[in-house]
Amino acid sequence: MFRLFFSLLLICLFSNSINAQTNAAPTGRLTTQDLSPEDARLRKETNEVETFARKLASLKTAFAEKDASRMVAYEAYILRAMRIETNQLAASTTEPNNSNLEKMNATLVAFEGHAFDPAQPEAAARDFAKLDEFLKMMKEVESSK
16 A cells, blocks of 8 residues: 555656646746857857856956056967957858958957066057957957847
8 A cells, every 4th residue: 555655656746747847937038049040149148248258358457456466367369369359251251351350360460479467558458459359349240140
């Protein structure tokens, strides 16, 4: 008798948990798998630009605070993001002399092996202006797709 009661209890609990999972309301948050390929690509591009902007702002803050270790980390991230962006643009562009690609490559080359020096704020201001221009070009490329 106990075995029968226990078996029925387990079946009931199991069927209730399955029913609850299938009737669960959607969370409202879309994952990349829920999006169309074009929307997923656009979300990825938007996230790349937003992340670059945040890391650039963090680099500026670290520079202002003269925090060398954070400056190195953020500059490494920014350099990697610049490489990825220029590679993506080079792969997707059909124009041989794309002006944004040329400017982005020139900025990337200028920052290879670069290090911000808190003792030279004028040079850093020029470098930050170049990075701001790179971010602006990233936004232009994103909006043109």
